[in-house]
Amino acid sequence: METEARGGMDTALYKAATQGNVGSLRKLVEKDVKILNSKTPQYNTALHLAALHGHAEFAREVLAVSEELIVARNADGDTALHLAAKTGRLKVAELLVGLARAWPDEPPDNNDQQGGQQPAARGGAAPQDRRGAGAAGRRLQPRLRPQREDGVPAAHGRPRGPHPCRPQGIRFRLGRAGGVPAICRRQRHGSAPGRARRTHHRNKDGQSPLHVAAQYGSTDAVKALLRHCSDVAEMVDINGRNAFHASVISGKANALRCLLRRVRPSELLNCADKNGHTPLHLAAKINHVECGQLLLNDRRVDPCVRDGDGLTARCLVEKRMRTGVTDTYQMHFWNQLKQESKTGKGQLLPPSSIRSKRRPLDDKDFDKVVDAYFLAATLIATVTFASTFTMPGGYDQAKGIALHGHNSAFKIFVVSNSVAMCSSIVVIFLLIWARQETAILRLHYLVWSQKLTIVACLAMLLSLMTAVYITVAPRQRRGLPMLS
Template identity: 50%
Template sequence: MHGSGAVQGGDAGEVASLRKLVDPEDPSALSSTTPQLNTALHLAALHGHAAFAGEVLVRNEELLVARNDDGDTPLHLAAKAGKLEAAELLVGRALAWPQDRKSPLIMTNKAGNTALHEAVRNRRGAVAEALLDADPSRAYDLNEQMESPLHMAAREGLVHVVRKIFDFTWVEAEYVPSVAVSGTALHQAVLGGHTKIVEIMLEKHVWLLHLTDSDGNNALHYAAQKNKSQLVELLLNKQAQLAYKPNGERQSPLHVAAHYGSTAAIKALLRCCPDVAEMVDSCGRDAFHISVASGKTNALRCLLRHVRPAELLNRVDNDGNTPLHLAAKMSRVQSALLLLNDRRVDPCARDHDDHTARSLVEVKLHAGEMDAYEMYLWKQLKQQELKRCGKQQLPPLAPYPSRRASNDKYFECIVETYILVATLIATVTFAATFSVPGGYGDDGTAVHCDKIAFNIFIISNTVAMCSSIVVVFCFIWAWQDPVRFKVDQLLCGHRLTVIACLAMLVSLTTAVYITVDPESRWPAYVVIVIGMSTPAVVFLMLGKEVIFVPM
């Protein structure tokens, strides 16, 4: 575009150049555009050259409502870029715009955003306040996503903008549900975790607490979802009844917190309203059921610590499932084990089909679909039934399936791998016994036998060797009865292998420590640090999985 280079400077010299280049009698040169359809006024607004923009408007005021390829007016671009001086100039001209023509303050771009939308969306607080001073009612305009500048400001945490909006007359309009917007402006503030904005809103209009989104969720549902305990407490202090308000699926805020694993929110809700744990959703499920179904073991652990009545832990849903039944059906092994460890949970309870949790797991056993974790769970459920359900009639205990029912190639690979690893450990540790650090003296005894480090080496080396020998023999006999082996011995064999590996690490570090020159111990210390960090690294990578069989 001709003359666009002059816009980049924006000082008095360029204004003077503009006056020379553009004939006052024929300002048509100012109507030329860039390939993006930006006029000289668009560029001046974008770069914040207010004096230049003012000179352009003197010559062609129609450029105030010109649109570029995105539908943006110069005021949109000034708002996006946060150019306050240019924005104030354009706002002043917009206020003087003829009333029978559409004002730049209400013009929208292709996204349906006004200049105020763009200022707030781009976190240009000063420009947004200037626009609000000019026309406060624009704070409630909805774009194509049914989102107002107030929604955006609440979500973005623009405290001063929200305060200014609430200082003006409040527009008490019904909330327009939309899939693109999560609830009201209060919901947006909660989603963003902006406590100060929530306080401002509720100080002015506490009735906002009663508004819900299109799914019936109130602001407390949102705070529970995002695990914002401070906001949960703030909302409950304003109105404790919010904790008992269900959404469209009859879920309380505690249900939502359990579903998302929001432990801080769970604690805050139960501290203020302990009886909210009694609420059930449309499927008859309480928070325990929800935490199991969603696989949130941290939420389940928190509920077990803070909910006391035993009947809530054994309540059945509409299908007759207790939380333990649900964990068994959905293969939530960790959740089931947590429940089993709580003496209040009844492993003898039956569902509508007369199944206990143990008999539900057995269904997978006979279908050949049970993995090592579920087999471990089955074993624990059987033990609990034997201990606690002796006086009750229970489904018959299923026998182990025949050997032919367990034709698992992956199981074969697992067994072969363990045998190979254990054999290697046994071989290495056996060899280390006859080549001890420092060697032997003339009398046939080890040179360093009087040192504590040497005794640690001998003990750890023996532990590694003996553990690996036990693993080898156990896994050789695995083919006698593969299913029974998976349930009863596989986990023990795995853990013995882990012990053997750890003992071998100890053996390595002590051997290095013994053989290094006492005057220069630093290499030994480095080796010890590396050896000690190895189990930590493995645990960080695998977590608790490291103590279970990878099946």
């Protein structure tokens, strides 16, 4: 066996896991099946590494040999499913979710948020006994689950016969805890209501895989998790926050949009954490306007909910506006919160504590601003487009090329003129699209139009200066601090 690296994991196994090399895995397991028990310094198993790098076939092969690795945790308390959700590895996530749903439930420890250990472990059994109990469970599971005609268990979707990488001794080793195989005790007593499924396992922060997927914006993982177990959306972390809170805090609007489309109960959208903050409160407090807009556009969200201090989302926005600079997006968010608060749902809310110095931008004002930028962009595009056919200094009639093409100033002219023309054309299209979009996208397009118009004006000014410099006689420009 090669020298171990990575703080305990075999070098060859580490390379195979990170590269997804199934052939190398089979060779290593044939030599020593216990090699899959090795871990990195962060306590990542081969399954963790496969999930992290998105190697679904490698993960399937690992689970075929050592199925109990599906519940193994690293130093952060993450299972392989957590890592797959965090990195957006859809194929690995779907594989692990399918296996996790079929995994037998087990009673958690009294104070264990992470699902507890197997009864063999709680009974003080030795490590080899715990592995034996798991092997006994794998041996008995085909008898306890419905079979299809082809002999494949309906739960797992793969044969339960001898795997080419699994030594026969492992399948038939019967370890016992207290004289009774652990799997037999679970099947004898049934599945208690409080027993956590593997898809509901938490990391050290109490986050489920759905929390992690929402936090990192992995929409594919969010879809897969909700498709296989929709009730995972009800889980909260140690701060009392669900997946909606996690997506808002991280500012992942795509993940929030995905959750809004697939989670129906309105209670989850208005769920308050330990501080009384709903997802809308957090969007207002952190100034994640896009997430706040998505929540306000959903009729299930109640904007009048108060937090632990008796403040609504509008009050939090006003508090932030009093202490800092107010931008256009925040003003629009505040105005929309005021409008939603008027519908109030029968609640008496405090009067607004902010008297805006800016007049809200209505449709008429917006049209005037758009017309002004549209006119400026059109003029810049027209002038810069025409200057490409009337190059400073003229053309060589015989060759059809610019006479000053070798000059450094001419090159600056070409680049700056092109930038001005392209920027102005983009502004024109943005303003055309802005008339057809929602209010928040209108503001977004208008802000970008303003920035690009400034860029176009500066580029046009630079092209004008270089054009004048080129056309001035060499003797007359010797005193000019410009390019020679």
